[in-house]
Amino acid sequence: MRFLLRRLGFYAVAGWVALTVNFFLPRLIPGDPATALFARFQGRLSPAALQALRATFGLTPAPLWRQYLTYLAHALRGDFGTSVAYFPSPVLSVIGTALVWTLFLAGSAVVISFALGTLLGVVAAWWRRGWVDGVMPPVLVFLGALPYFWVAMLALYGLGFGLRWFPIGHAYSDDIRPGWTVAFAADVAAHAVLPVGSIVLANLGGWLLSMRNTMIAVLGSEYVNLARAKGLHPARVVLRYAARNALLPNVTSFGMALGFVLGGSLLTEIVFAYPGQGYLLLQAVRNQDYPLMQGIFLVITLAVLGANWLVDIVYLWLDPRIRDTAS
Amino acid sequence: MSRRPPRTTLALAAAFATLAGCAPRRAAPPPDVLVVSQEQQASWVRNFNPLTTATAARWPTLAGIYEPLFVYDSAQGRMVPWLGIAREWRDAGRVLRVTTRAGVRWSDGRPFSAGDVAFTFALLRRFPALDRRGVWSFLDDVRALDDRTVEFHFRRVFVPGADEIAAQQLVPEHVWSAVPDPVTFANEHPVGTGPFTEVRTFQHQVFELGRNPYYWQPGRPKVRALRMPALPGNDAANLALIFDQVDWAGNFVPAIDRVYVRREPAAHGYWFPLTGSTIFLYANTRRAPFDDMRVRKALSLAIDRALLVDVALYGYTRPADATGLSDAYSGWRDSAAVALGDWVRHDPARASALLDSAGCRRDAHGLRRLPDGRPCRYDVLTVSGWSDWVRAAEVIARGMRALGIDARVRTYDFSAWFEHVQEGAFDLTIGWSFEGPTPYTFYHWLMSSETMKPIGTASMGNWHRFASPAADRALAAFERETDPAAQHRLCAEMQRVFVSEAPAIPLYPGPSWAEYNTGRFAGFPSRRDPYADPSPNKFDAGEVLLVLTQLAPRTSPR
Numbered sequence: 001m002r003f004l005l006r007r008l009g010f011y012a013v014a015g016w017v018a019l020t021v022n023f024f025l026p027r028l029i030p031g032d033p034a035t036a037l038f039a040r041f042q043g044r045l046s047p048a049a050l051q052a053l054r055a056t057f058g059l060t061p062a063p064l065w066r067q068y069l070t071y072l073a074h075a076l077r078g079d080f081g082t083s084v085a086y087f088p089s090p091v092l093s094v095i096g097t098a099l100v101w102t103l104f105l106a107g108s109a110v111v112i113s114f115a116l117g118t119l120l121g122v123v124a125a126w127w128r129r130g131w132v133d134g135v136m137p138p139v140l141v142f143l144g145a146l147p148y149f150w151v152a153m154l155a156l157y158g159l160g161f162g163l164r165w166f167p168i169g170h171a172y173s174d175d176i177r178p179g180w181t182v183a184f185a186a187d188v189a190a191h192a193v194l195p196v197g198s199i200v201l202a203n204l205g206g207w208l209l210s211m212r213n214t215m216i217a218v219l220g221s222e223y224v225n226l227a228r229a230k231g232l233h234p235a236r237v238v239l240r241y242a243a244r245n246a247l248l249p250n251v252t253s254f255g256m257a258l259g260f261v262l263g264g265s266l267l268t269e270i271v272f273a274y275p276g277q278g279y280l281l282l283q284a285v286r287n288q289d290y291p292l293m294q295g296i297f298l299v300i301t302l303a304v305l306g307a308n309w310l311v312d313i314v315y316l317w318l319d320p321r322i323r324d325t326a327s
Numbered sequence: 328m329s330r331r332p333p334r335t336t337l338a339l340a341a342a343f344a345t346l347a348g349c350a351p352r353r354a355a356p357p358p359d360v361l362v363v364s365q366e367q368q369a370s371w372v373r374n375f376n377p378l379t380t381a382t383a384a385r386w387p388t389l390a391g392i393y394e395p396l397f398v399y400d401s402a403q404g405r406m407v408p409w410l411g412i413a414r415e416w417r418d419a420g421r422v423l424r425v426t427t428r429a430g431v432r433w434s435d436g437r438p439f440s441a442g443d444v445a446f447t448f449a450l451l452r453r454f455p456a457l458d459r460r461g462v463w464s465f466l467d468d469v470r471a472l473d474d475r476t477v478e479f480h481f482r483r484v485f486v487p488g489a490d491e492i493a494a495q496q497l498v499p500e501h502v503w504s505a506v507p508d509p510v511t512f513a514n515e516h517p518v519g520t521g522p523f524t525e526v527r528t529f530q531h532q533v534f535e536l537g538r539n540p541y542y543w544q545p546g547r548p549k550v551r552a553l554r555m556p557a558l559p560g561n562d563a564a565n566l567a568l569i570f571d572q573v574d575w576a577g578n579f580v581p582a583i584d585r586v587y588v589r590r591e592p593a594a595h596g597y598w599f600p601l602t603g604s605t606i607f608l609y610a611n612t613r614r615a616p617f618d619d620m621r622v623r624k625a626l627s628l629a630i631d632r633a634l635l636v637d638v639a640l641y642g643y644t645r646p647a648d649a650t651g652l653s654d655a656y657s658g659w660r661d662s663a664a665v666a667l668g669d670w671v672r673h674d675p676a677r678a679s680a681l682l683d684s685a686g687c688r689r690d691a692h693g694l695r696r697l698p699d700g701r702p703c704r705y706d707v708l709t710v711s712g713w714s715d716w717v718r719a720a721e722v723i724a725r726g727m728r729a730l731g732i733d734a735r736v737r738t739y740d741f742s743a744w745f746e747h748v749q750e751g752a753f754d755l756t757i758g759w760s761f762e763g764p765t766p767y768t769f770y771h772w773l774m775s776s777e778t779m780k781p782i783g784t785a786s787m788g789n790w791h792r793f794a795s796p797a798a799d800r801a802l803a804a805f806e807r808e809t810d811p812a813a814q815h816r817l818c819a820e821m822q823r824v825f826v827s828e829a830p831a832i833p834l835y836p837g838p839s840w841a842e843y844n845t846g847r848f849a850g851f852p853s854r855r856d857p858y859a860d861p862s863p864n865k866f867d868a869g870e871v872l873l874v875l876t877q878l879a880p881r882t883s884p885r
Contacts, residue, residue: 035745051787052459086372087383088511097370097531161566168570169563174533174556175356269369273563275531279369288742 003322007312011305018301023071026290027064033084033288071294080295085287091295094280099299101171102276105192105268106261109199114254116200117207121250122243124208125215126234137212140205152198152271159194166194169273195272199265203257207250214246248319255311259304356572359551359880360535361848363387364567364576365863369559370531375517377496378450378457378509386863387536387553389496390871392519396425396444397493398869399764401602402857404658406764407873410439410497410520416809420484423492427475432541433499434517434524441471446500448479448492456510460491484807490764494868522548522875532557549879550848574848577840577864581641587842594846598853598861599643602655603837604759605769606716608707608723609791610832611754613782616697617791620829621685624670626755627832628678629726632671636835639719644835647671650822651773653836656766659815664822670829678730687732695731704733708747708756711738716757719834723757748790751782757834761788764868765814767805770821774798774830793830840864850878 034054074081080091124133143151160168172178172187218224219242227241266278277296284292315322356362365386374383377393396411413426431439448469451458465488468480479492499518506512517524522544525537537552556572558564565580567573569587571594580587580597588595610617610626617623632646647653649668652660682688686698695703705727709720720736727734734755739747747753761772772778772788779794780786801820808814841861843851852861852874859873 029740029742032742035742051461052456082511085383086374087379088374088376088513089372089383094372097372156566161570168566169558170532170556172532174554178530270560270563273369273557273559273567275370275557279559283369 003316004312007309011309014305015301019072019075019298020068022294022297022301023068026285026288026293029288033290035288075294075298080298081291083284083292083295084289085283085292086289091291094292095277095295095299098275098277098280099262101274102262102265102278104188105171105195105274105276106199106265107258108192109196109203109265110254110257110261112196113200113203114207114250114257117204118211118247118250120204121208121211122215122238122246124212125219125242125246126238128216133212137205137209140201140208142205144202144205146202148198148202149267149271151202152195152268155194155198156271167191171275191274195265195268195274199268207253210253211246211250214249215242218242218246244318248315251314251318252311255307255314256304258310259307260300262300262303356554357551358847359549360554361550361552361878361880362554362556362572362574363863364556364558364564364573364578365866366555367560367564368557370557371529371534371555373515373529373534374513375526376509376512376514377498377519378447378454378459379512384514385534386555386866387521387523388517390521390866390869391523391536391553391875392517392521393496393498394519394521394872395494395496395869396427398872399490399494400858400873401655401764401860401865401870402600402852403859404655406493409869409872410444411493414489414493416486416489417478420486420807420809421481423479423481423489425477425479425492427477428543429475431520431543433501434519434521434539434541435499435502436541437499437501438474439497439499439520440474441477442474443500444477444497445469445471446504447495447497450498450503450509451495454510460495462488462491462495466492486806486809487763487765487767493764496869521872523553527552544876547876550875551880553875568842568844571844571846574844574846575851575863576842577862578842579840580842583641583842591846594844595842596845596851596853597842598851598857599838599840600857600860601644601653601836602839602860603653604762605647605651605653605836606719606834607651607758607760608832608834609748609753609756609758611751612791612793612830613751614754616685616687616703617754619685621681622687623829623832625678625681625685625730626727626732627670627829628672628674628681629730629732630723630832630834631673631726632834633673635719635722638722639715640835640838643838647833647835649826649829649833651760651825651831651833652766652769652822653762655762656769659766659818661819661822664819664826667823668826671833673726675726675729682730682732689731693731694733702733703731704735705754706735706737708744708753709736709738710741710744712741720757723755723834746785749785749787751780751786751790751792753790756790758790759837760831765805766818766821767802770798770825771802774825774828775802791831793828795824795828795830797824798828846881848878848880850874852877 083089083091083094086094120132120136124136127133156168160166167173167190171191172184176184176187178184224237224241227237262277265276266282268274269276269279281296284296371385372383374385375388375392376384377388394410396409398407398409400407410428410431411425412428415424417424427441427444433439448462452463465482465485466479467482469477471477481488497520502518503509516526520543522539522542523536524539527535527537533554533556535552535554538548542548556567558567561578564576564578568576568578569590583597587597608626610623612618636642636644636646648665649671650660650664682695687695687703690696697703707720707724709716717736717738724734724736748756748758761768763769774793774795776794776799778786778789779792782792798821801817801824805814805817808817839860839862841863843861845851852859858877860870861874863871865871
């Protein structure tokens with residue numbers, strides 16, 4: 001318990017640091033939100049409009065430290081203000097629109113690639129020099145090494161544009177009403193195949209390789225030999241003795257990956273016109289939308305910290321050594 | 328532990344496969360629903376406030392839900408009476424009297440009146456953040472004399488102000504008088520006079536607007552609804568366009584003949600009239616040697632504009648003439664001034680001679696130096712990521728280097744670039760120009776002493792810091808002139824001043840992007856039927872209304 005509490009204290013400090021960086025970083029960019037909005041119009045907006053824009057956003061000349069204190073106070077109350085790019089929607093509701101799809105898209109992609117990659121890693125390590133071990137790692141690592149943008153475009157062009165097997169954009173068809181119906185679920189799944197598939201393909205190699213390598217090291221250790229010598233069933237040796245221990249590094253990465261899920265998958269969202277946080281963040285940066293940027297960064301930070309906290313808990317359960325030192 | 332993932336994975340994968348397998352194939356939208364792609368957003372935020380200056384309101388708000396008094400048709404160069412039917416100057420040009428249209432109703436059935444006009448303008452006065460056109464800089468008072476007459480009292484005689492008034496979107500008093508803060512009001516259930524006012528559906532990915540049941544044009548609009556899919560970027564929008572999922576768009580499409588038209592020549596069409604903002608090369612006239620008009624003209628002569636429009640704009644435009652006027656001002660262009668402007672051709676020999684005469688001579692290494700010995704070494708500023716500008720800047724820099732001027736392209740992020748440009752901290756930069764129904768706004772921001780701020784003070788326009796007494800005289804006279812013939816004479820005068828003094832170096836008139844698919848709808852403006860500007864991007868002053876009320880679904884699908 002003390003272990004968990006100590007970790008919690010650490011997370012509180014990390015959270016405050018993130019909040020502070022959050023505040024100052026966007027303000028280092030030259031210009032202001034009104035100017036950034038002006039850019040979109042390339043002269044189609046009258047110069048009087050820029051003045052009016054500044055007035056709209058209430059750009060205050062208050063000293064930075066006072067802005068910072070107000071910001072901290074508001075953040076603690078969960079009030080992130082009004083978005084500039086999506087004026088006059090509050091930041092939280094803007095983030096809300098994208099959050100669900102990000103959770104679904106990036107979340108399922110991470111879970112699938114972690115589960116599949118780890119499993120393949122176990123298989124590759126157990127049947128070393130088998131066909132899984134011979135073919136999968138090089139192929140997957142090769143695919144992972146290609147620029148993601150390019151792979152995604154290729155998938156979109158080949159499977160969506162050329163063969164017309166999958167839709168070319170959006171999370172669901174424009175004609176269908178969102179709801180808990182089979183038709184809607186089917187539609188969402190069809191739209192998710194290319195985006196999710198492309199992310200999984202790009203990440204599978206890493207999961208596989210790290211699992212396989214740790215697994216091989218573990219398989220050579222004494223206690224595994226002992227388990228074998230005792231004549232335990234191979235499946236039991238692989239899963240209970242070897243895989244469980246070899247899983248630790250992958251669980252850490254999984255926690256990290258899960259945390260970054262909320263950052264969205266910017267490239268995926270752009271290529272497949274998929275709604276989500278990543279694109280929102282890009283919009284926010286383009287428009288110098290400080291409130292929105294702060295809101296999104298905070299959500300990401302909290303997610304990363306939260307996922308790490310979960311990993312801490314899972315570690316306690318997976319690794320008796322930590323349990324011993326903690327208690 | 329690790330026995331669980333495979334099963335979950337397999338189950339997930341299987342569920343995906345089955346679900347994806349039974350999803351319906353791509354369906355076309357209903358035959359009378361027009362699909363438009365103008366804004367590029369990943370998801371929609373519900374905002375139909377036509378007065379907020381932020382670009383946050385959805386596209387149909389300014390020219391679909393709400394309407395102005397008069398619509399300027401930039402393709403025909405004329406004012407089309409809309410909610411106003413007549414306007415006249417009184418009291419020696421200090422009062423503008425507008426007669427409003429009878430029989431117009433708001434989409435909730437209540438009648439529209441001149442009182443709504445006066446109310447809207449009073450709102451702009453009370454909330455300066457809403458005064459996007461800056462009308463209260465020249466207005467003194469707005470009064471409704473009766474239900475159909477409204478009078479605008481001016482602080483000074485300022486005829487171009489009538490065009491700003493004409494373009495203002497009008498809101499109903501009976502709804503907006505109850506809105507506590509119209510600046511942050513999202514107006515989710517709009518009540519307007521426009522052709523499309525009923526929100527049929529609003530989701531993050533798509534929204535639809537249905538017809539106004541009380542629209543004042545009988546039998547219009549013929550389109551039953553507008554549908555706006557959220558497409559996050561140019562690539563996604565172009566893909567949807569090419570796939571017949573969008574009927575009308577205002578994107579930049581590279582190599583459009585091959586990419587779009589050739590896929591289905593019978594239905595896919597485009598028209599890019601050169602009515603956009605003219606793109607200029609601005610030279611800082613407060614810095615030597617650009618204070619010398621011979622140098623500015625020499626720079627212009629050094630540019631191979633034919634190559635520039637090919638390289639930068641895929642040949643979608645043509646080199647600008649020396650007046651800088653785009654085709655939106657065809658009716659104003661003075662042929663004598665154009666003929667006088669012989670400094671927009673590509674003529675390195677003459678450019679070289681002009682530079683020599685200005686005292687910028689080549690040294691032993693071929694590099695030109697100012698009379699005081701400083702080398703001619705300049706950055707051409709442009710915005711990173713605006714690839715057309717970057718390519719244009721490369722062509723320009725190459726032309727200058729051939730003349731012995733060490734010019735380099737320097738790209739900045741937009742905000743940083745804008746800061747440099749606004750404060751006059753540059754030697755050479757590419758930039759846009761300002762538009763309005765008459766060339767007044769255009770030249771006012773190019774060479775008026777009223778718009779010239781000192782170096783270091785941020786200026787909205789006139790970044791090159793140029794003023795000319797001759798231009799001031801012509802502009803001031805234009806502000807007071809209501810007679811069209813005299814206006815044209817004064818505008819010709821402005822053009823002659825511009826052409827002889829070369830305050831800035833025009834590059835090319837910007838195209839107005841418009842792609843349309845005539846497979847399901849007819850009536851888009853085109854080269855053959857140029858009744859209005861074809862681009863959905865021309866919404867700010869309501870021009871899109873001309874198109875929306877004209878489009879009609881094809882009765883028999885082809």
